[in-house]
Amino acid sequence: MAERLKKYSKKLKNGYEIEVVPLPSYNQVYGLAMTDFGSVDTRNGDLPAGIAHFIEHKLFAKPGYDVSEKFAEYGANSNAYTSYTKTAYLFQTLDNPYDNLKVLLDLIQNPHFTEENVASERGIIDQEIQMYLDMPEWVLEQRILGQLYPNDPISQDIAGTSESLQQINKDNLLATYQQNYRPNNMDLVLVGDVDFKKIEDIVENSDFHGSPDILPSIKQDFEPIGAGGQEKMEITQGRSAYGIRIDADVSKPELVKLQFELNMIMETLIGEASDNYEKMSNLNIIDDSFSYNVVAENNYCFMIVSGSTNYPEKFQEYLQKHLSFDELKKVLDTKRFERIKRDAIGSYLFAQNSPDAIANQMAELYFYDVDYLELIKLIDSISYDDVLQVAEQFIKDDNCTYYNILPK
Structure with missing residues (x-):
């Protein structure tokens, strides 16, 4: 603990x-x-x-x-x-x-x-x-x-x-x-x-052969998001991905906080305990391969939702409609938010039973100016209004795109 x-x-x-x-x-x-x-x-x-x-x-x-x-x-x-x-x-x-x-x-x-x-x-x-x-x-x-x-x-x-x-x-x-x-x-x-x-x-007392110079950080300018696409492969079932790009100009510790906030949004809207997950399953739009991933590293911040599906168009349409600020306002109340935040804190504490989990997360956080042992305070500082504000600011149709791989 x-x-x-x-x-x-x-x-x-x-x-x-x-x-x-x-x-x-x-x-x-x-x-x-x-x-x-x-x-x-x-x-x-x-x-x-x-x-x-x-x-x-x-x-x-x-x-x-x-x-x-x-x-x-x-x-x-x-x-x-x-x-x-x-x-x-x-x-x-x-x-x-x-x-x-x-x-x-x-x-x-x-x-x-x-x-x-x-x-x-x-x-x-x-x-x-x-x-x-x-x-x-x-x-x-x-x-x-x-x-x-x-x-x-x-x-x-x-x-x-x-x-x-x-x-x-x-x-x-x-x-x-x-x-x-x-x-x-x-x-x-x-x-x-x-x-x-x-x-x-x-x-x-060890030796090294690297340069003592410090490399300047490079702020990358990205091209506009693509309109989406698809291709065919020798597969029996199609796969679909829906992506959201987050262009956030924030400090390194704020980027760590943003990753937790985005995970809370995704867990609320399409996590396994969500109504949307159940509805998509009942409509046969998704199967057990369905998952999402939130990445916030250096200049990059994005979310990808993917899985196998026989209905790629329905997959994209459903996510475009329900991954939204308006949807989040409907389903996320303060009680549910506190439960999701407790789950995030619980996952952090549970990982402390594993030396490899401690070491990997500690090293990652070092490069974002966050002390691993202070991470619990950062998570706890996230408010209900913070999560709603992030959703309103970043989850928009023009930040989203898709790609499908279809059977030949």
Whole structure:
């Protein structure tokens, strides 16, 4: 629970920010290093699509060994992921947390890019891309993002394209790494039965090869939202997506708050407990694949509703009519609002039983100037009027678009 969690943090002389949550009663230790660099950041220097994901893959390759093998030697499972705006490297272990921390630092600090290992990785990632191109749900996500943000990096596959992979080489990998994998562009989080002073000493005495410069933030100007579209694939049932773009000029903490407010709106209007969800199910417009996602990251804020359907036009028409400020005013009273807010707080508190959930959310919030342990206050500060105001300001027909994938 929030009362028993304590966090120790410090900005070290070498630029690293470390955040440690000691959990003496837990056997598992979770470590994470996150950099504020993701797939959409190709506009910083006109980089080829997929380069953030490529770096994530190739940082595991060192001269004569793979870092995942080093983690395994110390009893840890390791992984990594690239999102639109972040890249993260992580480990979970029951033993040797400090040795595994040193391995994590080796992973992020010592790149080894060669023409040979870059060439071999191109083929591996290209196979991954081709596999996703046969998955209608993946294609649909890229297409609806292309309607929400035409000609923007976010509409491209995080892994890039077959063409962009050919533009990635050891030189632009190293230059991109050095520019973005800087201690002052990263956050290191450890959660579990660990000692803060030992972690501080290990990280303070580590080495790095990034640039000390701070990159200027880039405010992106987006093209107008697309009018929608559709295509056909070899599938037996169609899939449909409805997207809403939120162009909100707010501070970083306000963006975190906005994400919670938008989630409350969507849960009220089309969550599984809503009347609209039941009506759409009874009309056979949706099935169990129906879901929504709210994203608020850096310059991007949007909501996507998607699912399998045999009636794509009805799917779009229903959502356009019922995802609205007028509908929200009808169905959201103060009692229901308080229940939804309690659910959001409950989800936050429940996640504190999981070291990996704590670490991932803590690192994400660091880049939005929000203290993880203060998040409950931010959620609690949201008022009924705040939610109505957000709906009135942002959920409008001209902010919306769609995309359908139909059977051939």
